[in-house]
Amino acid sequence: MRDVAVIGIGQTKIDEHWDLSLKELAGNAIFAAMADAETQQVDSLYVGNMMSGSANKQQHLGSYIADWVGMRYHEGLRIEAACSSGAAAFRSAVMAVASGEVSSAIAVGVEKMTDSPISEITSDLATAADADYESDMGTSFVALNALIMQRYIFEYGWKHTDFANFSINAHANAMHNPYARFHNKITVDDFLKAHIVADPINIMDASPVGDGAAAAIIVPLEQLNNSRKKRIRVAGSAASTDAIAIHNRKDPLWLFAAEKSSKAAYNQSGFTPADIDVFELHDAFTIMATLSLEACGFAERGQGPRLALDNEITPTGRIPIATRGGLKARGHPVGATGMYQIVEVVQQLRGEAGQTQVPDARVGMTQNIGGSGSNIITHILVREP
Amino acid sequence: MRDVAVIGIGQTKIDEHWDLSLKELAGNAIFAAMADAETQQVDSLYVGNMMSGSANKQQHLGSYIADWVGMRYHEGLRIEAACSSGAAAFRSAVMAVASGEVSSAIAVGVEKMTDSPISEITSDLATAADADYESDMGTSFVALNALIMQRYIFEYGWKHTDFANFSINAHANAMHNPYARFHNKITVDDFLKAHIVADPINIMDASPVGDGAAAAIIVPLEQLNNSRKKRIRVAGSAASTDAIAIHNRKDPLWLFAAEKSSKAAYNQSGFTPADIDVFELHDAFTIMATLSLEACGFAERGQGPRLALDNEITPTGRIPIATRGGLKARGHPVGATGMYQIVEVVQQLRGEAGQTQVPDARVGMTQNIGGSGSNIITHILVREP
Numbered sequence: 001m002r003d004v005a006v007i008g009i010g011q012t013k014i015d016e017h018w019d020l021s022l023k024e025l026a027g028n029a030i031f032a033a034m035a036d037a038e039t040q041q042v043d044s045l046y047v048g049n050m051m052s053g054s055a056n057k058q059q060h061l062g063s064y065i066a067d068w069v070g071m072r073y074h075e076g077l078r079i080e081a082a083c084s085s086g087a088a089a090f091r092s093a094v095m096a097v098a099s100g101e102v103s104s105a106i107a108v109g110v111e112k113m114t115d116s117p118i119s120e121i122t123s124d125l126a127t128a129a130d131a132d133y134e135s136d137m138g139t140s141f142v143a144l145n146a147l148i149m150q151r152y153i154f155e156y157g158w159k160h161t162d163f164a165n166f167s168i169n170a171h172a173n174a175m176h177n178p179y180a181r182f183h184n185k186i187t188v189d190d191f192l193k194a195h196i197v198a199d200p201i202n203i204m205d206a207s208p209v210g211d212g213a214a215a216a217i218i219v220p221l222e223q224l225n226n227s228r229k230k231r232i233r234v235a236g237s238a239a240s241t242d243a244i245a246i247h248n249r250k251d252p253l254w255l256f257a258a259e260k261s262s263k264a265a266y267n268q269s270g271f272t273p274a275d276i277d278v279f280e281l282h283d284a285f286t287i288m289a290t291l292s293l294e295a296c297g298f299a300e301r302g303q304g305p306r307l308a309l310d311n312e313i314t315p316t317g318r319i320p321i322a323t324r325g326g327l328k329a330r331g332h333p334v335g336a337t338g339m340y341q342i343v344e345v346v347q348q349l350r351g352e353a354g355q356t357q358v359p360d361a362r363v364g365m366t367q368n369i370g371g372s373g374s375n376i377i378t379h380i381l382v383r384e385p
Numbered sequence: 386m387r388d389v390a391v392i393g394i395g396q397t398k399i400d401e402h403w404d405l406s407l408k409e410l411a412g413n414a415i416f417a418a419m420a421d422a423e424t425q426q427v428d429s430l431y432v433g434n435m436m437s438g439s440a441n442k443q444q445h446l447g448s449y450i451a452d453w454v455g456m457r458y459h460e461g462l463r464i465e466a467a468c469s470s471g472a473a474a475f476r477s478a479v480m481a482v483a484s485g486e487v488s489s490a491i492a493v494g495v496e497k498m499t500d501s502p503i504s505e506i507t508s509d510l511a512t513a514a515d516a517d518y519e520s521d522m523g524t525s526f527v528a529l530n531a532l533i534m535q536r537y538i539f540e541y542g543w544k545h546t547d548f549a550n551f552s553i554n555a556h557a558n559a560m561h562n563p564y565a566r567f568h569n570k571i572t573v574d575d576f577l578k579a580h581i582v583a584d585p586i587n588i589m590d591a592s593p594v595g596d597g598a599a600a601a602i603i604v605p606l607e608q609l610n611n612s613r614k615k616r617i618r619v620a621g622s623a624a625s626t627d628a629i630a631i632h633n634r635k636d637p638l639w640l641f642a643a644e645k646s647s648k649a650a651y652n653q654s655g656f657t658p659a660d661i662d663v664f665e666l667h668d669a670f671t672i673m674a675t676l677s678l679e680a681c682g683f684a685e686r687g688q689g690p691r692l693a694l695d696n697e698i699t700p701t702g703r704i705p706i707a708t709r710g711g712l713k714a715r716g717h718p719v720g721a722t723g724m725y726q727i728v729e730v731v732q733q734l735r736g737e738a739g740q741t742q743v744p745d746a747r748v749g750m751t752q753n754i755g756g757s758g759s760n761i762i763t764h765i766l767v768r769e770p
Contacts, residue, residue: 053509064515080444081462126442239461241459241461242457375448
């Protein structure tokens with residue numbers, strides 16, 4: 001396999017985009033990525049999306065979007081892995097270019113959720129869980145995460161307030177990201193007073209849905225050798241599944257798929273957790289941020305909240321996360337989220353992250369989680385000299 | 386890229402499987418493929434499926450099926466390209482192994498359609514068309530194909546009866562395929578007397594929905610060098626999109642995406658239409674079989690029906706199609722169909738096609754069509770000495 005690099009990135013603001021269709025959202029991110037890459041010639045298109053078939057009555061997004069962005073007759077496929085669909089599309093694009101099968105590829109993640117009633121979106125989100133044993137029993141996706149968080153707090157003796165800094169950091173960082181859904185700072189008091197969704201998860205533990213799209217263009221690394229562009233190489237790409245139903249897992253408080261895919265990405269790249277300058281993780285809920293930090297080697301088992309309490313997760317901390325707002329405050333248009341993570345890490349590695357720039361960031365990691373931990377995809381990107 | 390080969394195939398009968406869940410269907414095909422390959426160790430899983438999110442309230446099939454078949458912690462993704470999702474999954478598996486990223490891969494196509502009311506399935510199928518300009522106007526998928534067939538008959542002066550042999554051949558061949566949905570011979574009279582669905586398409590022009598799964602295991606070709614197994618190499622793999630809405634295409638009577646992807650597969654493999662011994666095409670409707678034969682170089686423009694009238698499409702004809710029943714009589718569980726085509730061509734190239742064996746078949750082609758021609762994926766397989 002040949003080395004590949006990200007040559008262009010683009011994104012839309014995450015919002016309620018009543019005036020934009022699904023293809024316009026995706027197109028706006030793709031056109032921005034093309035402008036950034038200074039090219040309109042791309043070979044193949046990989047679309048990450050979870051729920052357009054139900055929420056927008058439109059599947060077949062490969063063809064639907066390819067034509068809209070001027071890629072008629074090119075390959076166009078949709079990749080779905082629930083909430084990790086975005087990273088799955090990126091991985092498909094990386095593999096296609098790395099294999100030599102295609103000369104360049106666009107990965108775009110897109111989701112348009114606010115057209116549907118929220119009750120339907122709740123049902124759609126539940127299709128990421130096990131229909132036989134979880135969602136058909138009436139368990140919502142928040143409820144599944146609440147069960148995990150209840151048990152975590154019980155096992156390791158934390159208090160709910162110990163998770164507050166995950167949200168406070170995310171909201172503080174989103175203030176400086178024009179593409180973020182929320183631009184409001186929050187305090188510990190706001191966190192504690194927030195409405196409960198499913199005990200102990202309140203709306204400050206939980207990320208918001210929304211409409212949005214983010215895209216990246218991948219080319220062989222050598223194509224950037226004589227360019228003035230910063231060379232952001234994809235140094236690691238790995239995916240792992242786990243049992244889809246939580247009760248079937250070996251341990252509901254340990255993300256085996258995060259451990260497995262991050263270890264594979266560390267091995268591929270030659271980096272260790274100590275080398276990671278910035279980590280865009282999947283803080284769909286504060287408990288997921290915690291578990292991700294532990295499984296990827298940044299905290300001991302049961303000690304994830306300590307990093308937040310010690311302010312080690314801010315842009316100047318030991319392991320900066322949610323530097324552009326994360327799922328919590330940038331927003332979580334589910335199938336698009338993995339691509340927002342890629343775009344944001346590229347911003348960091350290029351030094352384009354403005355007031356939340358991680359000083360001299362050179363190695364970045366993304367981790368996109370599908371379901372309640374059953375499909376986890378990890379990427380490591382590095383700025384080449 | 387390294388050469389890859391199909392080492393194992395498996396399939397379920399296409400039927401109304403009230404006693405099998407989605408994962409059991411997929412599992413049965415996968416277990417059969419594993420038995421055929423004499424291995425249970427496979428690296429990655431790629432699932433082709435169109436509508437499980439709505440029809441079965443279950444997305445996230447990569448994780449859902451990986452766990453069921455003993456592949457927990459392995460990569461598992463779903464690929465969707467409407468009715469060509471099966472071929473898209475196969476192409477993803479081929480690319481993953483060819484790239485060297487994974488050592489072996491399973492592609493499985495699965496669809497479980499009979500659990501949902503047929504009105505909902507009709508709506509689900511319409512998500513393969515353009516929601517903005519086609520399906521939202523009330524056009525069903527059959528209606529779109531009927532418009533194409535009306536125009537084709539008008540432009541080229543054929544009669545409806547001239548398409549009869551496409552169905553007659555399919556039903557005759559399915560008689561000898563235990564996995565086929567239908568086991569009844571039909572006559573010209575049956576074809577002409579069949580109920581109209583959307584004029585001129587009647588139920589003998591149209592393929593039936595159903596529940597089914599088909600799978601194939603892909604490994605590096607060299608792994609078969611010292612094996613007693615027949616070496617079925619993937620010699621060509623190509624995908625092309627076209628405008629999703631028919632009115633946006635340059636010519637509604639020409640499958641540009643079929644032309645483009647077949648030409649690319651011919652170029653990759655070094656074969657020409659004259660070399661193809663068997664062609665499992667996408668006869669979702671008789672008009673689509675016609676257009677596919679023309680776009681792939683087996684008939685002149687407007688002359689596809691001539692091949693059927695002259696009996697050149699039977700197993701002993703010039704270009705055998707639907708040799709195991711095709712979409713018309715083997716059945717069309719949409720996201721699974723592309724994988725049935727692969728399985729059937731492998732059967733032909735191995736000489737395992739029984740009474741519908743194409744004599745000494747060495748080179749086989751499959752073509753899976755998504756939407757009304759907007760996503761077309763072509764594969765060429767060859768039996769190595």
